Amino acid sequence: MTRTRIDTVMDTVRRQIASRTWVPGTRLPSVRAQARTLGCSVSTVVEAYERLAADNVITARPGAGFYVCGPAAPLALAELGPPVDREIDPLWVSRQSLEAGDGLLKPGCGWLPADWMYEDGMRRALRSVARADAAVLADYATPQGLPAMRQWLARRLGGLDIEAPPEQILLTESGTQAVDLIGRFLLEPGDTVLVDDPCYFNFHALLRAHRVQVVGVPYTPRGPDVAAFEAALQAHRPRLYLTNAGLHNPTGAALSSVTAHRLLQLAERAGLVIVEDDIFADFETQPAPRLAAFDGLARVISIGSFSKTVSASLRCGYIAARPDWIAGLTDLKIATSFGGGHLATAVLHSALTGSGYRRHLDSVRLRLAQAMAQTITRLRPLGIEPWTVPTAGLFLWCRLPGGHDAADVARACLRDGVVLAPGNAFSLTQGASAFLRFNVAQSADERLFESLRRALAR
Amino acid sequence: MTRTRIDTVMDTVRRQIASRTWVPGTRLPSVRAQARTLGCSVSTVVEAYERLAADNVITARPGAGFYVCGPAAPLALAELGPPVDREIDPLWVSRQSLEAGDGLLKPGCGWLPADWMYEDGMRRALRSVARADAAVLADYATPQGLPAMRQWLARRLGGLDIEAPPEQILLTESGTQAVDLIGRFLLEPGDTVLVDDPCYFNFHALLRAHRVQVVGVPYTPRGPDVAAFEAALQAHRPRLYLTNAGLHNPTGAALSSVTAHRLLQLAERAGLVIVEDDIFADFETQPAPRLAAFDGLARVISIGSFSKTVSASLRCGYIAARPDWIAGLTDLKIATSFGGGHLATAVLHSALTGSGYRRHLDSVRLRLAQAMAQTITRLRPLGIEPWTVPTAGLFLWCRLPGGHDAADVARACLRDGVVLAPGNAFSLTQGASAFLRFNVAQSADERLFESLRRALAR
Numbered sequence: 054m055t056r057t058r059i060d061t062v063m064d065t066v067r068r069q070i071a072s073r074t075w076v077p078g079t080r081l082p083s084v085r086a087q088a089r090t091l092g093c094s095v096s097t098v099v100e101a102y103e104r105l106a107a108d109n110v111i112t113a114r115p116g117a118g119f120y121v122c123g124p125a126a127p128l129a130l131a132e133l134g135p136p137v138d139r140e141i142d143p144l145w146v147s148r149q150s151l152e153a154g155d156g157l158l159k160p161g162c163g164w165l166p167a168d169w170m171y172e173d174g175m176r177r178a179l180r181s182v183a184r185a186d187a188a189v190l191a192d193y194a195t196p197q198g199l200p201a202m203r204q205w206l207a208r209r210l211g212g213l214d215i216e217a218p219p220e221q222i223l224l225t226e227s228g229t230q231a232v233d234l235i236g237r238f239l240l241e242p243g244d245t246v247l248v249d250d251p252c253y254f255n256f257h258a259l260l261r262a263h264r265v266q267v268v269g270v271p272y273t274p275r276g277p278d279v280a281a282f283e284a285a286l287q288a289h290r291p292r293l294y295l296t297n298a299g300l301h302n303p304t305g306a307a308l309s310s311v312t313a314h315r316l317l318q319l320a321e322r323a324g325l326v327i328v329e330d331d332i333f334a335d336f337e338t339q340p341a342p343r344l345a346a347f348d349g350l351a352r353v354i355s356i357g358s359f360s361k362t363v364s365a366s367l368r369c370g371y372i373a374a375r376p377d378w379i380a381g382l383t384d385l386k387i388a389t390s391f392g393g394g395h396l397a398t399a400v401l402h403s404a405l406t407g408s409g410y411r412r413h414l415d416s417v418r419l420r421l422a423q424a425m426a427q428t429i430t431r432l433r434p435l436g437i438e439p440w441t442v443p444t445a446g447l448f449l450w451c452r453l454p455g456g457h458d459a460a461d462v463a464r465a466c467l468r469d470g471v472v473l474a475p476g477n478a479f480s481l482t483q484g485a486s487a488f489l490r491f492n493v494a495q496s497a498d499e500r501l502f503e504s505l506r507r508a509l510a511r
Numbered sequence: 512m513t514r515t516r517i518d519t520v521m522d523t524v525r526r527q528i529a530s531r532t533w534v535p536g537t538r539l540p541s542v543r544a545q546a547r548t549l550g551c552s553v554s555t556v557v558e559a560y561e562r563l564a565a566d567n568v569i570t571a572r573p574g575a576g577f578y579v580c581g582p583a584a585p586l587a588l589a590e591l592g593p594p595v596d597r598e599i600d601p602l603w604v605s606r607q608s609l610e611a612g613d614g615l616l617k618p619g620c621g622w623l624p625a626d627w628m629y630e631d632g633m634r635r636a637l638r639s640v641a642r643a644d645a646a647v648l649a650d651y652a653t654p655q656g657l658p659a660m661r662q663w664l665a666r667r668l669g670g671l672d673i674e675a676p677p678e679q680i681l682l683t684e685s686g687t688q689a690v691d692l693i694g695r696f697l698l699e700p701g702d703t704v705l706v707d708d709p710c711y712f713n714f715h716a717l718l719r720a721h722r723v724q725v726v727g728v729p730y731t732p733r734g735p736d737v738a739a740f741e742a743a744l745q746a747h748r749p750r751l752y753l754t755n756a757g758l759h760n761p762t763g764a765a766l767s768s769v770t771a772h773r774l775l776q777l778a779e780r781a782g783l784v785i786v787e788d789d790i791f792a793d794f795e796t797q798p799a800p801r802l803a804a805f806d807g808l809a810r811v812i813s814i815g816s817f818s819k820t821v822s823a824s825l826r827c828g829y830i831a832a833r834p835d836w837i838a839g840l841t842d843l844k845i846a847t848s849f850g851g852g853h854l855a856t857a858v859l860h861s862a863l864t865g866s867g868y869r870r871h872l873d874s875v876r877l878r879l880a881q882a883m884a885q886t887i888t889r890l891r892p893l894g895i896e897p898w899t900v901p902t903a904g905l906f907l908w909c910r911l912p913g914g915h916d917a918a919d920v921a922r923a924c925l926r927d928g929v930v931l932a933p934g935n936a937f938s939l940t941q942g943a944s945a946f947l948r949f950n951v952a953q954s955a956d957e958r959l960f961e962s963l964r965r966a967l968a969r
Contacts, residue, residue, distance in 0.1 A: 147845050170649035179641035183634045191628035193823040229849040258846035365651040366853035388716035391687040395824035
């Protein structure tokens with residue numbers, strides 16, 4: 054019985070409690086079951102439980118096992134989940150990027166520069182809504198949200214081969230709120246959720262707030278690794294798989310048809326629900342296959358927003374799902390955020406239906422393709438190579454040369470006023486320490502490459 | 512051992528499971544403890560547990576007691592909580608009012624008619640923001656939200672004697688989201704929360720989504736009944752008390768200084784956190800005392816929004832709280848809704864800081880006072896009497912004559928195209944069946960009084 058093994062068991066229990074997977078009053082697994090799960094001896098677990106009890110973290114009830122002590126401290130997202138570098142936790146990139154002042158470069162952030170966005174369209178839409186009926190300016194939205202916007206979305210989803218009538222669409226305050234509502238509707242604390250490894254870092258932070266176990270499946274340039282996906286289904290019996298539709302964040306890769314078909318077969322057999330976040334749809338030049346299209350919104354839920362292509366300042370997302378789920382999600386939306394953003398939806402709808410949006414997208418896609426090529430060309434002399442060359446979008450997932458740690462590089466560059474996105478912020482297994490995600494639309498400034506050169510020369 | 516008692520125990524267990532107070536895997540209280548809690552015999556509980564086990568609702572683990580079976584069905588808010596009339600559940604008023612078409616009268620809804628709202632100010636604000644910097648139109652907000660808006664709020668709260676520097680203010684998507692974030696931050700499933708009885712109906716729906724026990728404290732014309740409040744603290748050891756600041760919804764009453772002082776003393780002794788929803792602040796002519804002012808934001812959290820006086824179409828709320836709580840709540844906001852409504856906040860700030868808002872409020876307060884007097888005068892001949900005459904605001908909480916049931920009256924009037932708010936939608940104990948809440952700003956149409964007259968003549 055080594056000191057290290059006891060510590061491991063204690064850390065595991067502490068983490069389950071900190072993440073509120075085990076809430077106060079929960080009975081811990083028996084000593085025998087815990088030893089089996091963690092692959093250690095019974096005596097190691099006994100010793101760990103005793104020490105935790107001495108520390109008032111858990112309490113022994115004679116003859117009935119060990120229970121989590123209560124009440125807990127307020128939920129602290131930053132301290133939850135697997136042990137990650139404290140400075141580079143899943144909230145790190147959000148905090149740095151959202152707080153960044155004007156002088157900073159943000160190649161690590163997940164959005165276009167403001168002057169690449171649909172600025173003219175937004176100005177026109179605001180002026181147009183300034184002349185709208187009083188009800189648009191003053192009243193709550195209907196529970197499911199503006200019918201005209203849902204009709205527009207139904208047509209757009211139809212273009213991706215996803216059949217979703219307006220009645221099967223619920224407008225939300227944002228894409229993030231869409232995932233959050235689905236989690237509250239379908240998940241129990243302690244459920245398991247599959248995500249891609251790597252995946253959008255905020256999925257980790259969001260799922261922690263739901264107190265679920267998160268399991269990563271390695272991502273390949275054609276979608277998740279199907280064999281690993283199947284093994285994860287068998288080992289963990291997950292309730293949900295949360296992924297991107299189309300262009301994947303952070304890699305820029307996309308699902309192939311064969312992967313999509315096999316994933317769905319596995320999901321059907323396992324009773325798995327899939328949430329497909331279609332937030333980057335409008336960057337695609339050729340749409341990748343959608344799981345929601347193959348599945349017909351039976352077990353796949355399609356969500357999205359327009360934060361990446363119209364405006365991130367204006368909040369409006371959507372959920373397309375089975376009718377019975379939409380009914381339950383609508384009740385939950387009213388209970389937890391009431392009326393929804395009527396005005397934001399009206400401005401968005403006006404912007405999307407103006408004649409300029411298609412032209413805006415054509416121009417953005419062209420600029421992104423050029424920026425992608427230039428960023429690759431400028432990173433190459435530094436020995437920074439793309440893991441795959443995306444067909445479109447704003448992300449480039451790159452490997453650093455010579456064993457450099459991306460977190461160290463990110464810290465060094467932050468001192469130069471450059472906010473990077475280190476790989477492990479996206480990786481549950483912390484297996485992406487050699488990677489950085491570049492936003493090609495935010496990577497034009499020579500100071501970025503100078504800062505990287507200095508950081509890599511150390 | 513009668514059939515009825517066994518059914519009662521079974522219903523209680525089923526409700527705890529449906530509301531997810533007990534999630535799959537939870538150990539049920541022992542037979543003896545349950546018998547004590549429900550005041551029935553041990554053999555009644557044994558029989559109830561056995562029948563629930565036969566129904567696969569719970570499962571017996573020999574020697575270890577009974578456990579909730581899993582996995583559960585998706586969370587269904589409408590089916591949760593205490594048994595209420597299915598048509599008049601806490602979501603009833605929201606659904607009817609939010610869905611109501613143009614032809615309907617809505618004296619039961621909780622907002623001003625669109626043409627009473629700050630329409631001119633909104634049009635001016637939209638035109639002004641249409642000329643703003645690209646960053647305002649396109650970028651995410653900073654994590655805590657627009658500094659200028661938080662500075663404005665700090666001054667406004669200062670006017671109510673609440674000391675809240677901008678660093679202690681977090682902007683949210685709405686007042687409802689403010690309560691929701693606080694619940695996710697401070698509450699555990701199974702915790703107890705006190706509310707007023709009656710209280711804003713959506714507090715019930717919202718708290719159900721948090722899987723907490725809700726206990727009502729009778730409300731008096733000077734605030735909650737202090738003796739009942741003290742008894743509830745002792746009996747239930749609640750974590751939180753959720754109430755209105757200033758004008759109370761649905762009664763229009765307000766807290767007296769002596770009640771505020773005594774409540775705070777009790778809260779301090781019991782370690783209770785108080786959330787004070789200040790959504791009706793701008794309707795007051797003379798501000799009532801605020802718990803947050805007495806307490807200095809130590810254990811009181813002040814929240815609010817501008818949905819009632821500027822626009823409900825534009826979503827923006829706030830939380831003022833202890834600095835460490837604001838830090839944790841900010842992380843949780845980013846994780847669950849990301850950037851926040853930058854554009855909505857900019858429009859709101861522009862509307863509030865324009866010269867017209869004070870004049871708008873003066874005019875609304877005058878119209879409300881006139882409408883209040885008229886509504887009282889027109890209800891009196893029907894035998895409908897106010898429980899208290901509010902000093903300001905839009906609500907009038909009225910008792911029906913002669914044993915009429917408000918739910919029956921609401922159903923009858925709905926057939927005439929009149930959406931009423933029956934008392935039990937606001938009452939946890941279902942003790943308000945003789946009451947209706949009238950929104951005096953939506954009660955000018957003669958058809959309302961005709962419909963009431965017919966309904967009461969039955």
